[in-house]
Amino acid sequence: MNSLAALSDSSSLSVRLATRGDLTAFLMDLTAEIGADAYMLVAIVHEEDRNTARILASNWIHDAIELVGRPLIASLAQTPATAPGARPRSLLASQAPELPGVLNGEEAALLDVLGHREICPLSVQAGRNRYFVLFSAERIDKIDQGALIGAQMRCCYALSQIPEMLRQAAAQDPLSDRERECLAWVSEGKTTDEVALILGVSANTVNSYVTHAIQKLSASNRAMAIATAIRNGII
């Protein structure tokens, strides 16, 4: 009886994601369900001393993305983003002329004109990888705020099913498992010899993993590689 009741409630139906098309279908359904007009799924990457958004899925028109720009999308996603468990908040473009360091009046007006008058940025965890989903609507109060928590958790669950696809699309984690593990231990303060002991390989091997990791992260030394990896949520 219980399970039948659950089946009749579409919001509780689980979805199995396997392809890029499944992801789009999932996000489109969710957008419609909560009353939003648009969705955008982004990963934030740290490049050249600033954050920028890598867009993984979106139904924004191309020109809107270009006009708003990826760095601004990154700060829109990050600054007011609601973490799972926090109270969802939305950004009202028309009423937010001043969001210091994030959005100025001109940019707010631009978003308004482009049909993203109200934006709800949510942060989504797929394991330790973090992504951001921006639901937006052209009219204020169109988005059902009460449905956002459920939508956010379902995004967490759905994105957890396709870790490889997202990692590749985001290209935020170029490291191999071994390289990532070595770097994680170094960030815990372990010396090369200690890491070698922990992983049961030689110190030279550890050094070569770390060197490769430094190169892949385009860092200039270990400290910078660790910082980049932590900023990008790799370790």
Next chain:
Amino acid sequence: MTDAAEVRDDEIAQSPFGERRTLFGDFPLRPETQRTVTIPDAVRRCRWMAVDVNASAFALFFAGPSTERPRLVPCFDSSYPGVAETTRRIAGGDRSAIARHSRTSSVPCLWDDGEDSISAVSFRTLGWAAKIEPPVGGTSGLAFPVHADRGQCGLIVFLGAEIALTPEGMFDIHARCFSLFDAVVRIRPGEGGKYPSISKRELECLKLTANGYTSDEIARLLKLSVHTANQYLTNTVQKLDAVNRMHAVAKALRMGLIE
């Protein structure tokens, strides 16, 4: 109470678009959304959640950093300040599968003892969750992977034969687990939630180190002698209770001292 009021004022102040949004819905105004400041507070919050899902026991674990051999480290459980035998068994032995899961996926795990307990019936409706082998035989339970700002991973487990949960209720509980874990990771550094007193200059040096600058370069940029730059970094390492610079950089980033 004053604590909760402070949090709200705080949030309104830093959210120019938030004024008309902060009061909607009944979600935030539950007892456990007050700012958690100590482990006993966190235990109390977790107990509220356990009551809401009708679980008989709960536990919060941290998932260690290794991806190859992940490890669950108990933080507290329903026997706080003691540690229950079940908690030890979930953390100990060859239970790395559930630890690895919490690092790579946010999907809740559930298991039951195979009988038609209330939990087992309720779990059949939770389509999004993944069914796993019981980490401890003869129990039913739910495990929610949780993640905090700086990459910390954890697992919050609820055990009991009479857990009652709807799919919508699961979203809500999981969201509250995230919020609890976020509060718990804030307690851990410095044990009092207080950041070690690091001077502005020391932070500057650390930030530059994180951006890949060597001591020589930092000295030149900040117009210091190399010895002074090194001394600042040594101080920072000590204050953060780190073993070397790399460790200090990682700790400072994870604690949010530097961006």
